[in-house]
Amino acid sequence: MMLKRLMLAMIALLVLAGLILGSVGYLWLSQKNLNQTSVVVVIEKGQSLNSMAQQWEDQGWLRSALRLKVAARLTGGARDVRAGEFIIPPGLSSLTILPYLAEAQTRTYRVSLIEGRRLSAALEALSQAEYLQQDLGALTAERVSDYLGLTVHAEAQLYPDTYVYHRNQPVSEIITQAHERLNRVLKEEWQARDANLPYTSPYEALVMASIIEKETGVASERRVIAGVFVRRLQKNMRLETDPTVIYGLGESFDGNLTRAHLRDRSNPYNTYRNKGLPPGPIALAGREAIRAALNPAEGTELFFVARGDGSHYFSSTLEEHNKAVRRYQLSRRSDYRSAPTAEQSSGETD
Incomplete structure (x- = not known):
């Protein structure tokens, strides 16, 4: 009987110790990170959890790389984290940051190709777009024509619109998207x-x-x-x-x-x-x-x-x-003149 009581007491102590350790561990992992404002993080494709955790700790906003790695081991949350650029709000802990990243939308950017502008202006906008990967090199009409396999000049072969992209997305994807959009619109309107x-x-x-x-x-x-x-x-x-x-x-x-x-x-x-x-x-x-x-x-x-x-x-x-x-117009010579001109006496010129 004494042995049984002793065993029960030991089990109770172990359970109590486990509860205490679990509570302490939970509190340890639940401490909020150090950022008082939102921070932007970039997760590279194939980047390891160890690399991310150490990088964020070095940046000064993650409370502890060790805590994040422990939380990831306990929850398995690192499996669902994707590459991309994310905004981390204040108030997250080592336990909540990975689930947040698994559900968060990657940060996006925009580039506008404007109707009525020449292709050269559109290519300049794409060349200067923030964080857009220039995988085609110098953007020229000839380069775009070669890439798209065009049989006509590249002028007007991109549809004017505002395109949304992610950090380090290849510019070739935007060019393909804009060209395919033009073809769809042309087909619809032609019909x-x-x-x-x-x-x-x-x-x-x-x-x-x-x-x-x-x-x-x-x-x-x-x-x-x-x-x-x-x-x-x-x-x-x-x-x-x-x-x-x-x-x-x-x-x-x-x-x-x-x-x-x-x-x-x-x-x-x-x-x-x-x-x-x-x-x-x-x-x-x-x-x-x-x-x-x-x-x-x-x-x-x-x-x-x-x-x-x-x-x-x-x-x-x-x-x-x-x-x-x-x-x-004759009283405003600097104004843009639309066709045809006043000097003509008929609809034809020689």
């Missing part, structure tokens, strides 16, 4: 296009959409301008639009579009000399511009001129157009 349009392919519609993007920033004008250009194509008239000429001039353009530029036959983008659409797009085009190109407004207008306030005045006859030019 819903009006009948009897002067385009033989979605690519030609993209060319027109890029011109619309450059001609107006007023949403209500997109379909009207598309209607003007479509009717000019249908009547075998030259488009006579300045943005295409400027694009063809490239880096040599100094901001001053001259008569010599408009008469230059060597510029393949000179729509004052060449009939039809230019050889390719001149800017990134968004869905609304693509939709306008494929669903132009009905009407009789063949000309338009900038009013000077961002909007345009539309005319059906050259006589009316020339009057509008005299009214809106």
